[in-house]
Amino acid sequence: MKKIVIxxxxxQAAVDSLSPDFEVxxxxxxxxxxxxxxxxxxxxxxxxxxxxxxVRGDLLAAAEKLTVVGRLxxxxxxxxxxxxxxxxxxxxxxTGANDIAVAEYVITSALMLLRRAYQSVDRMTKxxxxxxDLMGNEIGGKTLGLIGFGAISRETCNMAKAxxxxxxxxxxxxxxxxxxxxxxRPLSLDQLLTTADVISLHVPLTPETxxxxxxxxxxxxxxxxxxxxxxxxGVVDEEALLEGLRSGKxxxxxxxxxxxxxxxxxAGKRFEGINNLILTPHIGGVTVESNVRVSAVTAxxxxxxxxx
Numbered sequence: 085m086k087k088i089v090i091x092x093x094x095x096q097a098a099v100d101s102l103s104p105d106f107e108v109x110x111x112x113x114x115x116x117x118x119x120x121x122x123x124x125x126x127x128x129x130x131x132x133x134x135x136x137x138x139v140r141g142d143l144l145a146a147a148e149k150l151t152v153v154g155r156l157x158x159x160x161x162x163x164x165x166x167x168x169x170x171x172x173x174x175x176x177x178x179t180g181a182n183d184i185a186v187a188e189y190v191i192t193s194a195l196m197l198l199r200r201a202y203q204s205v206d207r208m209t210k211x212x213x214x215x216x217d218l219m220g221n222e223i224g225g226k227t228l229g230l231i232g233f234g235a236i237s238r239e240t241c242n243m244a245k246a247x248x249x250x251x252x253x254x255x256x257x258x259x260x261x262x263x264x265x266x267x268x269r270p271l272s273l274d275q276l277l278t279t280a281d282v283i284s285l286h287v288p289l290t291p292e293t294x295x296x297x298x299x300x301x302x303x304x305x306x307x308x309x310x311x312x313x314x315x316x317x318g319v320v321d322e323e324a325l326l327e328g329l330r331s332g333k334x335x336x337x338x339x340x341x342x343x344x345x346x347x348x349x350x351a352g353k354r355f356e357g358i359n360n361l362i363l364t365p366h367i368g369g370v371t372v373e374s375n376v377r378v379s380a381v382t383a384x385x386x387x388x389x390x391x392x
Contacts, residue, residue, distance in 0.1 A: 095379035140164035182369035193338035224248030229280025308335035314368030
């Protein structure tokens with residue numbers, strides 16, 4: 085019986101769908117147990133992961149029988165794809181399964197940061213009535229700038245347009261004649277930075293996108309623009325963003341992904357005292373519904389590959 089090791093949380097129904105036909109080891113805490121996980125994968129045929137398990141280096145070397153990696157999501161920067169390709173290990177992301185969840189995260193964050201009214205609980209419970217301070221802005225009529233224009237970005241575009249936003253996008257990898265440009269107006273990166281009221285990142289972490297948002301790019305923003313990163317940590321220079329938030333150049337930010345995850349207490353303290361900031365623990369693509377979809381797609385992909 086072929087063996088599947090699942091290292092992070094997965095919908096139980098999808099786990100159960102694999103159990104009758106495969107030896108399934110499911111322990112959502114394995115991503116934090118490097119030594120134990122390394123031993124478990126020595127005779128594993130497949131491994132199913134999210135974003136924390138690093139399929140590279142010693143772990144990949146130990147997994148001598150591995151033929152399949154199932155990714156509960158779409159980001160691939162925690163997988164050594166070149167090494168997997170060299171060993172004929174199939175890698176299956178759950179493409180499309182969490183698009184709606186991420187798009188809703190972006191729109192929700194934009195609404196909260198523009199309106200400014202949803203982080204007032206402490207003041208209200210102390211008997212304050214900060215009505216004037218919390219008079220924010222409407223999302224209708226604002227311009228959304230999408231950096232990267234793949235599937236999730238296009239889903240975000242559709243939702244934004246339904247809210248009355250104008251949408252511009254930058255993606256040098258989408259051909260000029262692609263029908264997707266009927267949804268959004270293509271701009272250069274510099275044009276987008278100076279045009280958009282809300283900027284949302286939708287790019288993978290590569291050497292080219294590392295710190296794509298930095299002191300130089302932030303200096304080009306419209307004053308008060310909002311930054312949303314539910315893509316990958318490292319695409320944004322966090323220190324530069326914090327400087328922009330404190331100075332008022334950046335009007336607000338929602339950060340779901342970080343250069344080092346999970347945040348420890350020391351890293352977290354850097355963000356204290358900034359009121360126009362939303363921090364979430366890499367859950368942009370994770371909802372009850374998307375978890376069911378992502379898990380089902382991944383289980384199906386892994387089963388199909390193992391059964392040949």
